Amino acid sequence: MSFDHKISEYLRENYRGVGFWNPTKIFSHEIGKQIIRMDLNECPHPPSPRVLEAIQLAAIELNRYPDGTCPQLTPRLAVANDVPEETICFGAGSTQLLTAIAEISVGPGENIVSPEIVWRRFQGVYQVVSADVTSVPNKEDGAIDVKGMIGAIGNNTKLSIILTPNNPTGLMLSENEIKEVCYQTPENVLLFIDEAYHEFALHAGGANALEIVKNRKGPWILTRTFSKAYALAGLRLGYAICSSEETVNALRLTTSTFNVNGIAEAAVMAALDDAEYTKFILDDNEREMNRIKAKCKKLGLHYMDSVTNFISIDVGIPNGEVVKAMRDRGIRISTPGYESNGTFIRVSTGLSDDTTAFLVALEEVLQELAS
Numbered sequence: 001m002s003f004d005h006k007i008s009e010y011l012r013e014n015y016r017g018v019g020f021w022n023p024t025k026i027f028s029h030e031i032g033k034q035i036i037r038m039d040l041n042e043c044p045h046p047p048s049p050r051v052l053e054a055i056q057l058a059a060i061e062l063n064r065y066p067d068g069t070c071p072q073l074t075p076r077l078a079v080a081n082d083v084p085e086e087t088i089c090f091g092a093g094s095t096q097l098l099t100a101i102a103e104i105s106v107g108p109g110e111n112i113v114s115p116e117i118v119w120r121r122f123q124g125v126y127q128v129v130s131a132d133v134t135s136v137p138n139k140e141d142g143a144i145d146v147k148g149m150i151g152a153i154g155n156n157t158k159l160s161i162i163l164t165p166n167n168p169t170g171l172m173l174s175e176n177e178i179k180e181v182c183y184q185t186p187e188n189v190l191l192f193i194d195e196a197y198h199e200f201a202l203h204a205g206g207a208n209a210l211e212i213v214k215n216r217k218g219p220w221i222l223t224r225t226f227s228k229a230y231a232l233a234g235l236r237l238g239y240a241i242c243s244s245e246e247t248v249n250a251l252r253l254t255t256s257t258f259n260v261n262g263i264a265e266a267a268v269m270a271a272l273d274d275a276e277y278t279k280f281i282l283d284d285n286e287r288e289m290n291r292i293k294a295k296c297k298k299l300g301l302h303y304m305d306s307v308t309n310f311i312s313i314d315v316g317i318p319n320g321e322v323v324k325a326m327r328d329r330g331i332r333i334s335t336p337g338y339e340s341n342g343t344f345i346r347v348s349t350g351l352s353d354d355t356t357a358f359l360v361a362l363e364e365v366l367q368e369l370a371s
């Protein structure tokens with residue numbers, strides 16, 4: 001079999017000649033070495049022991065197709081969030097739901113209003129639906145410009161996207177900003193709020209966007225994930241709460257019936273049972289984040305004041321060189337992904353020893369590269 005590298009006309013125009021970037025790829029020089037992963041906003045701790053036990057029990061039924069409506073988890077989430085069960089659906093990670101949300105609402109050439117600085121996966125989502133995208137510049141401190149987002153909505157806009165907290169900035173919106181965006185986004189536009197880092201925002205004293213968006217007159221979808229605060233990125237389970245059952249069924253049509261794996265529901269139920277472990281994760285994250293911020297201050301490095309499990313730091317020199325030098329030292333960090341030659345790096349919190357290794361290596365690398 002030979003690979004055809006030509007641009008293929010049998011593909012839809014928006015899929016022709018696309019590249020592929022594998023964020024989890026291990027380089028050949030890394031195989032067998034100890035690598036510190038601080039590049040993917042993962043939880044550095046393993047899942048709760050209760051989760052591991054629940055997975056083992058659930059695994060016996062992996063010969064069966066799972067019920068993707070998660071009939072035990074749904075009522076639990078409905079009660080916890082005070083929403084009807086019919087307004088909840090699930091995705092193989094919230095990533096799957098992001099694409100599905102664009103697919104159900106935006107046709108080719110129709111408009112999406114998006115923050116300019118946003119998690120890089122969103123660019124792929126916009127490409128999938130061949131959208132016309134209005135990118136609204138973020139404010140000088142990196143925060144989403146809520147007024148700018150509302151002002152950018154036009155006659156052709158179908159979808160407006162807000163993230164609180166946002167990735168890669170780690171910044172959350174204030175209660176008033178969430179109110180503004182929820183109540184002033186026109187009623188004919190679907191408002192999508194990505195809350196992948198919801199638990200971190202609450203832990204930092206932030207607002208609960210769901211309680212605000214519930215009172216919006218127009219349509220909305222809010223997504224969350226079990227990948228971050230519940231240490232279950234490898235499990236792939238996220239959920240959407242929607243303003244109508246019709247929206248839920250539209251999402252189900254595009255994500256398909258068996259999109260959720262057969263152990264996910266039991267694992268997440270066990271994770272929710274272990275609230276103490278989740279608190280430990282959030283407290284530990286805050287401790288490690290504060291260590292990173294304190295060191296940045298000491299080194300005179302400006303950073304975005306993240307409330308999440310990752311932080312964007314301005315290293316003052318081309319970020320690609322810093323990321324490469326750190327990776328050569330066995331520490332994986334990333335660029336924020338919205339500019340090809342910027343000076344910000346993005347690093348996720350690690351275990352205490354990881355933080356120490358990162359901070360020592362960063363100081364060395366910056367000294368080396370500056371000389």
Ligand SMILES: Cc1ncc(COP(=O)(O)O)c(C=O)c1O
Nearest residue numbers: 093094095119167196225227238
């Ligand atoms: C802003 C944001 N939304 C969604 C996700 C997707 O998370 P998952 O697909 O693991 O639920 C991420 C992952 O990093 C993210 O940063």
